[in-house]
Amino acid sequence: MTRDDSTTPALISRRRVLAGGALAGVAAFLAACGGTKPLATAAPTDAPATSAPTAAAASASAAPTATAAPAATPSAELNWANWTYYMDVDPNDTNKHPTLDKFTAKYGTKVNYSEIIDDNETFFGTIQPALQGGADTGWDIITMTDWMAAKLIRLGWVEQLNTANMPNFTANLIDTYKGVNWDPAGDHHAPWQSGMTGLGFDPAKTGQLDSLTSLFTADPRWIGKVDFLSEMRDAVGLTMLKLGLDPANPTRATCDQAVAELMKAKTAKIIRAFKGNAYAEDLKSGNVVLVMAWSGDMVQVLTDKPGMKFVVAKEGGMLWTDNNMIPKGAVHKGTAEMLIDWYYQPAIAAEVEAYVNYICPCKGAAEVLKATNPDVANNPLIFPPADILARLHIFGGLSEADETYFNQQFATVTGKG
Amino acid sequence: MGTLLKRHRWIAPVALLTPGVLWLLVFYLYPAIQMLLSSFWSGSLETGFTFSFDNYTNYTKALASYAPIYGRSIMYAGAATVLTFLIAYPLAYTIAFRGGRFKNLLLFLIVAPFFTSFLLRTMSWTILLSDDSPILRVIHMLPGVTPDFRLLQTPIAVISGITYAFLPFMTLPVYVAVEKIDFRLVEAARDLYAGPWRPGGAIVGFIVGGGLASVLGIAFQWDFVITGIAGAVTGAAIGWFFISESFVRVTFPLSVPGVFAGSLLTFIPAIGDYVNAEILGNPDTTMIGNVIQNKFLTQNDYPAASALSFMLMAGVLVVVAIYARILGTEELSASAGRM
Numbered sequence: 228m229t230r231d232d233s234t235t236p237a238l239i240s241r242r243r244v245l246a247g248g249a250l251a252g253v254a255a256f257l258a259a260c261g262g263t264k265p266l267a268t269a270a271p272t273d274a275p276a277t278s279a280p281t282a283a284a285a286s287a288s289a290a291p292t293a294t295a296a297p298a299a300t301p302s303a304e305l306n307w308a309n310w311t312y313y314m315d316v317d318p319n320d321t322n323k324h325p326t327l328d329k330f331t332a333k334y335g336t337k338v339n340y341s342e343i344i345d346d347n348e349t350f351f352g353t354i355q356p357a358l359q360g361g362a363d364t365g366w367d368i369i370t371m372t373d374w375m376a377a378k379l380i381r382l383g384w385v386e387q388l389n390t391a392n393m394p395n396f397t398a399n400l401i402d403t404y405k406g407v408n409w410d411p412a413g414d415h416h417a418p419w420q421s422g423m424t425g426l427g428f429d430p431a432k433t434g435q436l437d438s439l440t441s442l443f444t445a446d447p448r449w450i451g452k453v454d455f456l457s458e459m460r461d462a463v464g465l466t467m468l469k470l471g472l473d474p475a476n477p478t479r480a481t482c483d484q485a486v487a488e489l490m491k492a493k494t495a496k497i498i499r500a501f502k503g504n505a506y507a508e509d510l511k512s513g514n515v516v517l518v519m520a521w522s523g524d525m526v527q528v529l530t531d532k533p534g535m536k537f538v539v540a541k542e543g544g545m546l547w548t549d550n551n552m553i554p555k556g557a558v559h560k561g562t563a564e565m566l567i568d569w570y571y572q573p574a575i576a577a578e579v580e581a582y583v584n585y586i587c588p589c590k591g592a593a594e595v596l597k598a599t600n601p602d603v604a605n606n607p608l609i610f611p612p613a614d615i616l617a618r619l620h621i622f623g624g625l626s627e628a629d630e631t632y633f634n635q636q637f638a639t640v641t642g643k644g
Numbered sequence: 645m646g647t648l649l650k651r652h653r654w655i656a657p658v659a660l661l662t663p664g665v666l667w668l669l670v671f672y673l674y675p676a677i678q679m680l681l682s683s684f685w686s687g688s689l690e691t692g693f694t695f696s697f698d699n700y701t702n703y704t705k706a707l708a709s710y711a712p713i714y715g716r717s718i719m720y721a722g723a724a725t726v727l728t729f730l731i732a733y734p735l736a737y738t739i740a741f742r743g744g745r746f747k748n749l750l751l752f753l754i755v756a757p758f759f760t761s762f763l764l765r766t767m768s769w770t771i772l773l774s775d776d777s778p779i780l781r782v783i784h785m786l787p788g789v790t791p792d793f794r795l796l797q798t799p800i801a802v803i804s805g806i807t808y809a810f811l812p813f814m815t816l817p818v819y820v821a822v823e824k825i826d827f828r829l830v831e832a833a834r835d836l837y838a839g840p841w842r843p844g845g846a847i848v849g850f851i852v853g854g855g856l857a858s859v860l861g862i863a864f865q866w867d868f869v870i871t872g873i874a875g876a877v878t879g880a881a882i883g884w885f886f887i888s889e890s891f892v893r894v895t896f897p898l899s900v901p902g903v904f905a906g907s908l909l910t911f912i913p914a915i916g917d918y919v920n921a922e923i924l925g926n927p928d929t930t931m932i933g934n935v936i937q938n939k940f941l942t943q944n945d946y947p948a949a950s951a952l953s954f955m956l957m958a959g960v961l962v963v964v965a966i967y968a969r970i971l972g973t974e975e976l977s978a979s980a981g982r983m
Binding site for chain 2: 348349352355381382450451452459493498499500501505508512513514627628631634635638640641642643644
């Protein structure tokens, strides 16, 4: 096989089986296609042209040289588990992802890119047995939200990134993302896309709003027509901000205060339901007029219903990020680092951003888009201006015991605990 | 081959039983035992779990915290079962006795919703019941309905959703039971002066309708006197016209096995259902399935989740045993044999 960090070669076949099974239904199966000239602007540690194997010959020719520098030779394939609609697609063929195709063309590898994650916990459930047993999960890159990333790192189930081989990542990661308390050195995770959590509302029904207090006020204009997010960190985080507490340093005491506040809003019948993305449909159909909302969804809602509004409240908003990580025991670690780094080239990041409409963690992408796609570049929901960025908070990491406590307390409000 | 099977008569039954038994062993018994074991665990995902019988407190704690939610699940599943019965019985009866050449088409129409995914059907209810939907607009025109009245994210929506989802599970067994009834028995009853039983039918309808409506009224905190009276009057009217003595004495008793099977097929999955409560409900209408799901996936509290699941399973078994006792399993198997 490849020279990648396969400390457990016996598990390779198992990995294949697992990956094959997981991919069967949904895989975007990308063969390396020639012809496209790769963007070479700030390319990392190029493999020498001669040693870049074709996808077909890779498994045979890439076998030797354990002495080579870790990222010198890409492996024959790479398995990436991501969320849905999280990658640019070719307008003519939705199975093609141009930025990925450029990567495969440049390095002669094959990326099995699967958008199979739609819930952190459910996906965690699928990889947890392998990680617990010290086996390879079948994935080389997994994309998980901050708190789940924190949990995986805390459990020791994430490989350390060899940042020396990731020049773009080191140079272009926006500073806001650095120094989180669950990965202080920043060498276990690389932010992929972010979103803001704020207020979404229909100004025609509610008037202009700019304060989180409105979520907790029994105003006849919106009582019973308010959706809260079912994601604990967003609902509790915004409530903490409303109370003037710091969600970046959550404690059991502040959790209790926030839960009590949520309970009051529920008892006062202000809250209609706790929802995931479904709040967007509720808002569009008029079932609710005020919601806790994610910026990415609201880009879509605003396209369909331009009258709606999204604001980051004056008390602040939450910033959450989905992060690329290499799970422990991944077979193609070196190539995974190359791919993660690939997306920290401003031109590549810009291309992704123009499609996915979330917040980009890569410096310089906005400048690229100003020329190519000014609508995206000037959209404050995708490239929030500095004054909004300054009001955003990242929910702090929790110990396992605290996480259980927070989830239990929150479940008492949602009626599930 | 033939002689072999004749000489060893045990081969055929064993061969026929093996796949089913293996299937149940692997996919039912093993997980059930695993669940029972993990309900006696303590610990967490990170520290690891340890087994001890001292952890029976998982059960007492879970029961203490979630008894009201069990109660709510039983109430919703029970209400849905009664509603499916009230809708399915006339439906099955009519198809069986009056369906004529449309019988197969009508049966197909009952099963037709199954051609769409369960989840999609439930999601589409959110459109049907949304605050601005035609249904709601009509309801809002009725006198006495307040402007903030809504259906979506209420107990009514959850129970209606469950009723809709499991309606075919009630209709089909009842249909099978009614369809097998020898109509000559009904004719014989009429020959023996079983006539249209208007006062009796009205009384039966009055009691059933009134009782049902008041239970619903209490559950939804409506004015239960008014709803009770309305239900009783409606029931009496229906009973006056539709319940005959031959139905009460012949047809219905003969269809009881179908009702029994149908209500089990409805009640058991309904009590564990969490999709309807998740999509159509609100924080005050969660069922035990939602709690178990949250415990397993969000809180990673496998012991509590297992204890809750096991109690649900045990509880359903007890309910079924009592139910079978009341309706009489002997009569059930006897009438099944007659079919």
